[in-house]
Amino acid sequence: MKHWVPALAALAFLSLGATAWLALDWAPVAQDSAGGLTQKIFYFHVPSAYVMYLGVFACVLGSLGYLAQRRPGWDALAQAGGELAVLFSAIVLISGPLWGRKAWGVFWVWDPRLTTTLLGSLLFVAYLVLRSSAGAGEAEKRFSAALAILGAAVMPVIHYSVQLWRGQHPTVITSRGGGLAPEMGMTLGVAFAAFTLAAVVLLVVRASLCLAQARLETARTDAIALGLLEESE
């Protein structure tokens, strides 16, 4: 693993702590129609959605790279990106309804953005389940890569669903209205930086682990061929 990863991990940890302090203590409480105190969920809900997009982007980039070059590094990037997308989409899908309970009075509505986010995350859950249960053969990796690329087609629909279908989900950062108080904007900026750092660390660590797994599989095959290991081990 790269020597700069522990330093970056420490920086990510500190910046996530700073984000929590800014969000919970420093940033003001929003008006009641925006959720009041629960608006503070916004400071990690939105960066989590952004990291979900980053994860999908990494997964698609890795999948395309793997289909073009068949190198294990691309496959590792794809798997790490897929896990990141699922992890952060779970955070988005848990934190969003908790804000909605206060701001809307209900946990969930079949709003275009909520529904497409749910469907998109389920596609990447399917991708991970396929990766984990279909084996580590060439054909399985190619099929998974194709599924990831198809799954990513939902992402623009998620992003533009609010503009396209005018659902209930608010658009705070837009050129046609909305906006943030200065303290809220600064807190969100720090949150974006912290989540970007955390995403890079998780992506590098997980991709390194996938590569180590591939090395282990090769070593096992060699050991079995030399009679050092039983097939079942």
Place this chain on the structure above:
Amino acid sequence: MNRHSVRALGALVLVLSLGVCATAQERPPQGPSMAFQPGLGEGARERIPGGRLVVGAYAAALALLGVYVAVVARKASQLGDELTRLEDDLERHRARQEEAPAPEGKK
């Protein structure tokens, strides 16, 4: 992340998603565009306790991240040990083969 963890994560996301969707009964009276501004004390007059929802959301995010990091760290540790052991075995085996005299027929 091993197979069981991924399956468990998949099942968890599915169950949570379905559980949340099951409560979808009402259309809230809220427009799509909204500005977040300081509420001038309105937060203190909340009917639904926002504090619990905030704590719940932060705790859930922290728990998910923590579990993921713990699973990855455990996997990395196990994988590192096994890989080192196996590569050492292979290295020793190759060294022994190089040291051993070649059979007569193959000279």
